[in-house]
Amino acid sequence: MRLHRNLCFSVIDGLTLIFNEGNYADKVIQQLLKRDKRWGARDRAFVAETTYDIVRWKRLYAEIAEVKEPFDRDNLWRMFAVWATLKGIKLPDWTYFENTPTRKIKGRFDELSKIRKFKESIPDWLDELGEKELGKDIWTKEMAALNEQADVILRVNTLKTTKEKLQAELFDLDIETDYLPDYPNALKLKERANVFTTEAFQNGFFEVQDASSQLVAEFLNVKPGMRVVDTCAGAGGKTLHIASLMENKGQIIAMDIYANKLHELKRRAKRNGAHNIEPRAIESTKVIKKLYDKADRVLIDAPCSGLGVLRRNPDAKWKLQPEFIDKIKVTQQEILQQYSRMVKLGGQLVYATCSVLPSENQQQVDTFLTSEAGKNFIFVKDNKVLAHKSGFDGFYMALLERKA
The missing domain is CATH 3.30.70.1170 (Sun protein; domain 3)
Incomplete structure (x- = not known):
């Protein structure tokens, strides 16, 4: 492979925005791909995949290149040189690559690959948390799977x-x-x-839509004619799947605290020909209270750490903080307590996350079932989807039924 200067510059510009200014990788890459109308599919793929690759392996490459954050442009070129060397790409005769220690790079890679936090390129705290919750063996396999490029x-x-x-x-x-x-x-x-x-x-x-995510709507047991509430609908990936399973019959109330996401859902629903979706922004608790005891099915696709979808959001590893995970677990339980009240007698509820941590998943369900609000529910089944077993995103879903 021959490296082209304008494509490499785009990657370095993108990494500056992602690492030093905290911008989201997917948004940065969308912008980069609009830079030059003359780029073909191969050029665009190079920019997107190389940027994602260096984001994914940031800790490992920085360690090999012996650079520390915040990265100036010279640091980023050194990390780029590590990426190219490990890919077996011949470095061109550019000033940025002068004195690149090719043999030393390969030696350092072999050495660091024996230590999981470097090999899988994750922060210390996350490595410790994953091992504590899943055990050494499963966490090692899971992190390796979560660092693979996701299929489309x-x-x-x-x-x-x-x-x-x-x-x-x-x-x-x-x-x-x-x-x-x-x-x-x-x-x-x-x-x-x-x-x-x-x-x-x-x-x-x-x-x-990832294959694991497609399991959630199926798990909800919807039937045409039901009243279904998708409580954290976002832009509606699962809402649209529910609509197709219900054959456009019945009512789907799609709720979210972010009205702009529901506008996007409306647009997608129109394109999908899904006519039974009614978006409702959660502007106060009144919106939820109006639906107490009225839904045949309730989906809580809860906000979470997103650790199960690192393959498609590799920059999340660097943005996540332990405090966020502690906070989100409180939010998950509050949502379960409140939104579960929308399920009518004999109705069913699915609690789902795109996390692989038991503390966000089955432990939340156990806590709910032993609470005042949860004592009216029975546990039916759950599905713990791990990336290293499924080959797709990590997910969790639990089906609960309200006693008739």
């Missing part, structure tokens, strides 16, 4: 098409996909491609 998975919108028809339509555009045996509405891309520019996407035939 589509969820077929059955309101508009079938899996077979969508697969054939994408094949005609040279986008090849595979079925996933245990995921009824999923197609996995054989190679990464920009699916958002396709007519099939614009016509609402599919959404991009």
